[in-house]
Amino acid sequence: MIADxxxxxxxxxxxxxFPILHARTPSGAPLVYLDNAATTQHPRQVIHAMVEVYERHxxxxxxxxxxxxxxxTDLFEEARRKVCRFIHARDPEEIVFTRxxxxxxxxxxxxxxxxxxAPGDEVLLTEAEHHSNIVPWQQLAARxxxxxRFLPLRDDGLLHLDALPSLxxxxxxxxxxxxxxxxxxxxxxxxxxxxxxRAVGARVLIDAAQSVPHTVTDVQALDADFLxxxxxxxxxxxxxxxxxxKREILEEMPPFMGGGSMIRRVRLEAFEPADVPARxxxxxxxxxxxxxxxxxxxxxxxxxxxxxxxxxxxxxQRAHAVLGAIPGVRVLGPAPEHKGGIVSFVVERMHAHDVxxxxxxxxxxxxxGHHCAMPLHKRLGITASTRASFYLYNTLEExxxxxxxxxxxxxxxxxx
Amino acid sequence: xxxxxxxxxxxxxLDHFESPFHRGHCPQxxxxxxxxxxxxxxxxxxDLAIDDQGRIREAWFDGDGCCISLASASxxxxxxxxxxxxxxxNLTAEEMLALLGVRLTPNRQKCxxxxxxxxxxxxxxPVTSSAAAPPPxxxxxxxxxxxxx
Ligand SMILES: Cc1ncc(COP(=O)(O)O)c(C=O)c1O
Numbered sequence: 091m092i093a094d095x096x097x098x099x100x101x102x103x104x105x106x107x108f109p110i111l112h113a114r115t116p117s118g119a120p121l122v123y124l125d126n127a128a129t130t131q132h133p134r135q136v137i138h139a140m141v142e143v144y145e146r147h148x149x150x151x152x153x154x155x156x157x158x159x160x161x162x163t164d165l166f167e168e169a170r171r172k173v174c175r176f177i178h179a180r181d182p183e184e185i186v187f188t189r190x191x192x193x194x195x196x197x198x199x200x201x202x203x204x205x206x207x208a209p210g211d212e213v214l215l216t217e218a219e220h221h222s223n224i225v226p227w228q229q230l231a232a233r234x235x236x237x238x239r240f241l242p243l244r245d246d247g248l249l250h251l252d253a254l255p256s257l258x259x260x261x262x263x264x265x266x267x268x269x270x271x272x273x274x275x276x277x278x279x280x281x282x283x284x285x286x287x288r289a290v291g292a293r294v295l296i297d298a299a300q301s302v303p304h305t306v307t308d309v310q311a312l313d314a315d316f317l318x319x320x321x322x323x324x325x326x327x328x329x330x331x332x333x334x335x336k337r338e339i340l341e342e343m344p345p346f347m348g349g350g351s352m353i354r355r356v357r358l359e360a361f362e363p364a365d366v367p368a369r370x371x372x373x374x375x376x377x378x379x380x381x382x383x384x385x386x387x388x389x390x391x392x393x394x395x396x397x398x399x400x401x402x403x404x405x406x407q408r409a410h411a412v413l414g415a416i417p418g419v420r421v422l423g424p425a426p427e428h429k430g431g432i433v434s435f436v437v438e439r440m441h442a443h444d445v446x447x448x449x450x451x452x453x454x455x456x457x458x459g460h461h462c463a464m465p466l467h468k469r470l471g472i473t474a475s476t477r478a479s480f481y482l483y484n485t486l487e488e489x490x491x492x493x494x495x496x497x498x499x500x501x502x503x504x505x506x
Numbered sequence: 507x508x509x510x511x512x513x514x515x516x517x518x519x520l521d522h523f524e525s526p527f528h529r530g531h532c533p534q535x536x537x538x539x540x541x542x543x544x545x546x547x548x549x550x551x552x553d554l555a556i557d558d559q560g561r562i563r564e565a566w567f568d569g570d571g572c573c574i575s576l577a578s579a580s581x582x583x584x585x586x587x588x589x590x591x592x593x594x595x596n597l598t599a600e601e602m603l604a605l606l607g608v609r610l611t612p613n614r615q616k617c618x619x620x621x622x623x624x625x626x627x628x629x630x631x632p633v634t635s636s637a638a639a640p641p642p643x644x645x646x647x648x649x650x651x652x653x654x655x
Pocket of ligand 1: 223300
């Protein structure tokens, strides 16, 4: 570390924007929120943007011919343009609002998968995926007779890229993987994998739930066909997410759900689907959450994604050093240079639930369990782990507190 | 740290966790069952040696899990070791939670109730078909595997 490099950002100043971070936990300890991979907290700016919609602009979108409906439609479509800019898409019509990453991936599996995949076609995933990027493909396999393949992990937690050529073939129709994985935090080598997938003519879906909030995303530079993420992991509200799809691909896909908004015209015997993205937004969308997501994007852009990524890198390096120095603690996965701000670990002779419970008594919120990645834990030969995950408002002092609390927990449960 | 109802890491629980009662396998077992809680990966195996009079001569457990699930397994073995099958069958979830003696959140209640659930199934699970295991004396309420909602 360069001794006098200026810190990328000042988390203490940012924390003033987050009312919940000033909470005291039942034990009296201040809250140390290290569960950001599960969901993130909201700055006042996001909360106020949503309150303002409810108080001044709210009505259904794309429907009423009245003053309020025009206002909320404008705000909703402005949020779509912000998302488009944020991930460097070509066109706001490539942005579909969904309920979250899970729905976005299911939309692709149901609509694109059912329409274009045939028995024997292959979908390539990795062993490190979140359940939401496994189960929809298992369901598709059951419906359509496709074959799932998995890029294996090496013992160091990185992908076994040597196995990629033998897993890709003319039969591979889709490669779907997380850009940053949610347990080990590995940032996957998309610039190797995507061109390899292209070379066999496969489409590519990126589960960006853990990457879009933390680092600059450029869907055009990546050349991803689909990219999915959730508002609630990037300072926005729950209930809204995004599916980005290349326009020409979205245009050939049939609707996913049927209902209002997704049609051009309905007769009693048939319907004509609407253009994209409305075709995939049946029913009343998450209007206010989408506007809140737009406000979250404004906030993230003001702080700067590069500064956020750098700050998280400092926290992560410190966390690896602190936890790695505690006897009996094993940090899972690769070295910090291959990771986003996520550190999962196991404590010898302690169950992850006990670790998390004892940390909670010191005000520290972490996740314990399999983090929706049971196949990954099986691959690692463990049943559960404890995960600390960082965001822009976390401090180096909080990392030290984490280390001290883990040591204290060890002392409590190992009295002899 | 003052022990209070909300502190689940109390002395008596830590004692059972560190020095469990009858942790291991029972070679004379007539009944055995094993199950896990897939949400957290805890698993518990229970061996019971039940005699012709319907008495649990030996109750042993093994497994892997958090402090709460291992301590409750230990307390449960102590409680049913030497009791009758009927007594073990009639032990309710509320009684099991009370036996542990600390207040648990719904999530942690699952940890406490895993050994209890496995014990209920073990009463109905003879080790081999040839073993002359006595049928449980009252089967009015069959404890099926709990939901992992
Ligand atoms: C990598 C990854 N994919 C998908 C998801 C699912 O996101 P959501 O629950 O918002 O649909 C998560 C969130 O836990 C995740 O971390």
